[in-house]
Amino acid sequence: MSVALAAVYQHPLLSDRDLQVIFAAHQLKSFKKGDFLLQKGQTSKAYFCVEEGLIRSYVYDYNGNDITTGFIGKNEIAIDVVSLFTGVPSEEYLQALTDCQCYMIDLETLQELYHSIKGLNEWGRAWMSGSLFALKQRTIAMITESASARYRKLEIQHPQILQQAPLKFIASYLGVTDSSLSRIRKELCKST
Amino acid sequence: MSVALAAVYQHPLLSDRDLQVIFAAHQLKSFKKGDFLLQKGQTSKAYFCVEEGLIRSYVYDYNGNDITTGFIGKNEIAIDVVSLFTGVPSEEYLQALTDCQCYMIDLETLQELYHSIKGLNEWGRAWMSGSLFALKQRTIAMITESASARYRKLEIQHPQILQQAPLKFIASYLGVTDSSLSRIRKELCKST
DNA sequence: TTGATTTCTTGTCCTAGGGCAAGCGCTAAC
């Protein structure tokens, strides 16, 4: 049984039986480095629980800048919530930064589970709440913290991202240029 | 029947009958300017649909800065999603910037409706998706746009906020100081 | 191996916006 799925679907209202049904509804998918799990313009029909590897989500802003909106690693969910749940074409890309193993579940199957497993709706709400919270924290950090502080936090909270993602993506995620990030790292090395 | 509630609960899966039941589950509450709908440390037990007035949500960051995380106006929902749906104490404050009329629904009643009205779960997911989307847009704007561009956007999209909220709150929402915002406004006046 | 591409660093110069402090209306309280 998958470690990733067990980690993702942790919730007091989900029994072991529920979990077995949920697990059985997922299919294992492999992606090569560079593969897209979702591209702009497509309407998302599924989401992916990451068992192994690292995914990057990004958008192009109206200036054509490639902006990394997030990294999705082990035991996390790669999803475009808006596209999946409102049926509109996606604004963002989900791309594998490394070779990946993911457990996929499609919307139709998910909807059925929502009806048959009571706790799953609660789990979904809790998961979304968590996402909203994380994003709000990020927005506040963008306002109140220096680039260097944001980098240090990422270093502590998600060290695997620093190892697996190229610096330019980390830079756009942190809201700085890659040159600036390079300088920030130099400073941090010096001061240690 | 309330205009605000009709606007808030717009969804293809909600029938007129559903809406009547939903409406009946809300209670009208009045708040005076300065009243708190929710304070840090309290565990949220309800949310509020704004019929009239303007609410500000804010947090203190770890430096003690008061950061405006959002404005909630007419036909919008004032809620701390995280606290309400995961039962943890709130990190943020919800405060009335003006006298307000709101329709309140408590968590318990909401849970019952989730069970009795099928479409409501879908509506909830759609609403959360929308919130996530809006917040993501805001984060991207914080990265890629100048303070002045962010101000102009707010001016166009939510003119009532500019009229009803003091400048310092708008400034912290936009991620600048009130002095800077004052200068930005001067520039914009000149160039018009 | 060798060229090509991407990744990362570094330099120079420049600007948006912060920090701080003063000033100038307002309205509210006494």
Next chain:
DNA sequence: GTTAGCGCTTGCCCTAGGACAAGAAATCAA
């Protein structure tokens, strides 16, 4: 009245980080 306290503006100086461009260093292709 006048004193206090917001809300907003302005001036002066300073710094974090952007723009652009030129190298290293690493990776990949053939």
